[in-house]
Amino acid sequence: MRGQAGKPLCREEVVTAMDHRRLIPAAILAAALAAVGSAPSAQAANPCASKAANPCAAKAANPCAAKPMNPCAAKPANPCAAKAAGMPEVLRPKGTKLATGDHKQLVKQGEALFKDTKLSTNGMSCNSCHADLGAFQPTFAQPYPHQVAMANDQAGISKIALDEMIQLCMVVPMEAKPLKWESKELAALAAYTGELQKQYRKQAAANPCAAKPANPCAPKAANPCAAKPANPCAAKKW
Numbered sequence: 394m395r396g397q398a399g400k401p402l403c404r405e406e407v408v409t410a411m412d413h414r415r416l417i418p419a420a421i422l423a424a425a426l427a428a429v430g431s432a433p434s435a436q437a438a439n440p441c442a443s444k445a446a447n448p449c450a451a452k453a454a455n456p457c458a459a460k461p462m463n464p465c466a467a468k469p470a471n472p473c474a475a476k477a478a479g480m481p482e483v484l485r486p487k488g489t490k491l492a493t494g495d496h497k498q499l500v501k502q503g504e505a506l507f508k509d510t511k512l513s514t515n516g517m518s519c520n521s522c523h524a525d526l527g528a529f530q531p532t533f534a535q536p537y538p539h540q541v542a543m544a545n546d547q548a549g550i551s552k553i554a555l556d557e558m559i560q561l562c563m564v565v566p567m568e569a570k571p572l573k574w575e576s577k578e579l580a581a582l583a584a585y586t587g588e589l590q591k592q593y594r595k596q597a598a599a600n601p602c603a604a605k606p607a608n609p610c611a612p613k614a615a616n617p618c619a620a621k622p623a624n625p626c627a628a629k630k631w
């Protein structure tokens with residue numbers, strides 16, 4: 394389906410536009426649709442997210458401003474930003490211990506799991522973001538528990554353990570359920586990620602300037618979170 398300005402619309406936009414068509418002057422609607430249709434990618438360019446590009450956001454006299462008219466504005470476009478504050482399911486229950494096993498075997502199993510897209514519901518593997526130590530920030534070099542920006546910003550967890558951070562990545566970017574706390578899988582991923590941490594430390598020590606620019610959740614073209622049809626305005630063609 395296409396809007397009056399000839400640009401593709403997201404479904405909710407269309408539905409809402411139709412619901413409200415008697416209430417919204419056609420000129421404003423056309424402007425809104427034109428702005429919505431021009432999103433190339435990611436958050437920065439998402440007109441639903443950007444105040445400047447959203448004609449409904451700016452003016453007090455605008456009849457659209459008072460209503461929850463743009464459903465796209467309310468939804469987080471980025472799965473990395475998807476969950477609201479507080480995520481008790483990623484915090485290890487007291488008394489729970491990770492599975493144990495031969496370290497080398499755990500690392501091997503962990504590496505396979507790390508590259509396995511079946512762990513997620515959205516086609517990603519851990520490796521989609523963390524290949525070549527990508528997406529890790531300098532905090533990764535610190536002993537656990539430590540602060541991780543994503544955990545702090547999105548779940549309000551100021552210090553997080555390695556296994557909990559894996560669970561957080563399972564729930565947020567991977568859009569899956571947390572692994573069972575006692576499972577071999579979690580122990581294996583923790584073992585493998587622990588090895589990555591050692592590599593990261595070596596790399597950081599060798600060349601502190603080489604830190605990857607990569608927060609894949611940041612609004613960039615290279616954002617793997619932006620590639621999926623998570624943002625109904627950005628991705629769908631009608």
Ligand code: HEC
Nearest residue numbers: 517518519522528530532533541542543558559562566609
């Ligand atoms: C869509 C991208 C994405 C995917 C997929 C993803 N992660 Fe992450 N991961 C991130 C981001 C972003 C951070 C946060 C970096 C920060 O804020 O410092 C992060 C942080 C981490 C950290 C903590 C780093 C630190 O500083 O202590 C670990 C460990 C981790 N991820 C493991 C995993 C594992 C294991 C998987 C798969 C189950 C996974 N990640 C899947 C993006 C991703």
